[in-house]
Amino acid sequence: MAYSVAVIVGSLRKESFSLKIAKALTKLAPSSLQLDVVTLGGLSFYNQDLEATPPADWVSFRDRIKKADAVLFVTPEYNRSVPGVLKNAIDVGSRPYGQSVFNGKPGGVISNSPGAIGGFGANHHLRQSLTFLNIAILQQPEAYVGGIGDAFDDKGELVKVSVREFLETYIKAFDAWVAQQKK
Ligand SMILES: Cc1cc2nc3c(=O)[nH]c(=O)nc-3n(C[C@H](O)[C@H](O)[C@H](O)COP(=O)(O)O)c2cc1C
Structure with missing residues (x-):
């Protein structure tokens, strides 16, 4: 049996x-993981006033994450922090209070940048929220992927x-982390 992983992407850019x-991770992952790439383009802004009748895009995002055994965040760094679209997705998934779809799941963070620091600031700001959301984050290896600008060909x-x-x-x-957390 494979564990399902929601891979949440912190950029809306087509060529992100x-x-x-x-x-690439969907091809590199062992068969014991089933990766579902989740993009955030259709996710509307969190607004607590709408919780009585949540928008359909919140409901489907929450269901998709709820079904996953684990969550893996792949994100750029915006101004040394987490891009707004990703923070919004975390906020949407975390509510209503007490019903967070992230609670107790194993998780991981991969930040990246064309620059040398590899999104370190975004990675750690993200970890601050994930700790509060009770996501069991893989600690090692840390993933700050710098020099990403020449990593992919034109296909x-x-x-x-x-x-x-x-x-x-x-x-x-x-x-290995997901298997250990789920047993
Ligand atoms: C609003 C904005 C802020 C950015 N801030 C940072 C930053 O703090 N650190 C960094 O390494 N790159 C920064 N960049 C450059 C991004 O790393 C680069 O645009 C990257 O390609 C975005 O990720 P993506 O390819 O997944 O869309 C910023 C880009 C934008 C648009």
């Missing part, structure tokens, strides 16, 4: 490196060996 990493294939090898290592560790 984060999205390309998420898609979106992952061609940078160092990045591929790191992602293979990461997803194997994540697989």
Whole structure:
């Protein structure tokens, strides 16, 4: 049996490196993980006033995450922090109070950037929220993927060996983490 993983992508950009990493992970992951790439383009802003009759896009996002055994965040860094679309998704999934779809799931964070720091700031700001949401985050290896700008060819294939090898290592560790948390 494979564990299902919702891979939540923190960028809406069509040519997003984060999205390309998420898609590459679907090929690199062992067969014991089933990855579902979740993009956030259709998710409307959280507004507590709407909880009485939540918008259909919130309901389907919450259901999709609820069904997953684990969550893996793949995100860029915006101004040394978490992109707004990803923070919004966390807020939508976390409510109504006491019914967070993230509660108790194993999770992981992969930040990335064309720059050298690899989204370290976004990664750790994200971890602050994930800790509050009681997501059991894989601690090691940490994943700050720098130099992502030349990692993919024009068909979106992952061609940078160092990045591929790191992602293979990461997803194997994540697989072991999910198995350990779920047993
Ligand atoms: C609003 C905005 C803020 C950004 N801030 C940062 C930053 O703090 N650190 C960084 O490394 N890159 C930053 N960047 C550059 C992104 O890393 C780059 O645009 C990246 O390709 C975005 O991720 P994506 O390819 O998944 O869309 C920023 C980009 C934008 C649009």
